Amino acid sequence: MLLLKLLTVPGFLLLISLAGKRWGPNVAGWLAGFPVVVGPILLFLALEQGQAFAAHAAVAALSAVFAMIAFSVAYSHAAQTLAWPGALAIATLVWALLATAIAQVPTSLGFSIFCAASALLLAPRAFPKVSSGPALPAATSDRLAYRMLAGALLTLAVTLLANHVGERWSGMLAVFPVLGSVLAVFSHQSQGAAFTTLLLRALSTGLYSFAAFCLVLALALPALGLAAFVLGVAVSMLVLALSKHLLQPSAAGDERR
Numbered sequence: 001m002l003l004l005k006l007l008t009v010p011g012f013l014l015l016i017s018l019a020g021k022r023w024g025p026n027v028a029g030w031l032a033g034f035p036v037v038v039g040p041i042l043l044f045l046a047l048e049q050g051q052a053f054a055a056h057a058a059v060a061a062l063s064a065v066f067a068m069i070a071f072s073v074a075y076s077h078a079a080q081t082l083a084w085p086g087a088l089a090i091a092t093l094v095w096a097l098l099a100t101a102i103a104q105v106p107t108s109l110g111f112s113i114f115c116a117a118s119a120l121l122l123a124p125r126a127f128p129k130v131s132s133g134p135a136l137p138a139a140t141s142d143r144l145a146y147r148m149l150a151g152a153l154l155t156l157a158v159t160l161l162a163n164h165v166g167e168r169w170s171g172m173l174a175v176f177p178v179l180g181s182v183l184a185v186f187s188h189q190s191q192g193a194a195f196t197t198l199l200l201r202a203l204s205t206g207l208y209s210f211a212a213f214c215l216v217l218a219l220a221l222p223a224l225g226l227a228a229f230v231l232g233v234a235v236s237m238l239v240l241a242l243s244k245h246l247l248q249p250s251a252a253g254d255e256r257r
Contacts, residue, residue, distance in 0.1 A: 034206060035213040035236055041174040042217060043229055051221050053170075056107060058217035060171025063105075063112035065211050066119040067098035071177045072200035073126045075184050079193040080128055084185045092181070099172045107168060109218055116211045123204040130194040179203075209240035 038061055046054035075091035082090070105111055161173050180203055187196040213236040220228035 034240055035210045035232075037178045038174045038210065039213065039229070039233070041170075043226075045170055045174075046221065046226060046229075049170075051225055055218055055221040056168070057171035057174065058214045058221065059107055059109050059112050060103075060168045061175045062109075062171075062211060062214040062218060063102050063115040064099055064172045064175035065116040065207055065214075067095045067102060067172075068175050068177050068180065068210075069119040069123050069126075069204050069207065070098050071095040072180055072184075072204055073123070075180075076127050076193075076197040076200050079184075079188055079196055084188040087188065088181060088185055091177075091184070095177065099175075103168055103172055112218070113215070116214075120204070120208055120211065124201070127201045127204075128197055130197045205243055206240060208243040209236045212236050212239040 042054050042058055042061070045057055071091045071094060074094040075087050078087035078090040102115065165173065180200065183203070184196055184200060187199055213232045216232040216235050217228055220231055224231065
């Protein structure tokens with residue numbers, strides 16, 4: 001399981017980097033919405049803490065989609081005037097404040113669905129307006145290695161913390177924007193604020209897939225056991241494919257600007 005945690009996110013970061021190089025920030029960000037971090041973490045929790053624990057953590061993770069999208073919005077706005085350390089600090093603070101506030105509300109699937117749905121629907125209007133960006137240039141091997149290493153270390157840290165803080169914060173920490181923060185920082189450094197904004201906005205569209213995965217686990221884990229993860233991945237992939245058309249209007253609008 002440790003090897004799975006250490007290899008899954010770096011491998012997905014490699015895939016996203018190649019997609020960004022080939023198709024640009026919209027596709028790269030959209031792919032980043034796939035639950036590649038929360039999936040292994042929740043599976044690990046189900047194996048170690050039990051399926052009921054993992055189901056409650058999935059409910060919490062669904063509500064934390066609101067904080068995850070707020071991270072992307074905050075980073076995008078801060079990046080217009082600040083270098084990456086300042087933008088990352090502000091975005092992380094926004095995530096921490098919102099995650100803490102959400103954690104104070106009693107666990108409820110209805111509340112979690114409301115948080116996720118409202119964030120996903122409002123997200124397209126919350127990002128700053130920027131011009132369309134180019135595709136990623138070929139990443140140097142050292143920069144790509146640093147990106148993959150950062151993803152592995154963040155995933156490991158979040159998983160270790162999640163294993164010791166209870167089901168509610170396990171779910172919240174599983175939704176810490178590991179991919180979002182790594183992609184945002186490296187994109188901001190190499191491509192600038194406009195490219196990073198497009199990538200993070202596309203990531204928020206991809207989070208429909210993430211939310212679907214968490215919802216399936218919350219509903220199906222008690223009845224199906226570990227088979228719920230197979231169903232969750234299948235539904236998540238379907239939703240990811242269906243959500244791709246949502247990128248087209250925003251991309252066209254950016255080109256006109």
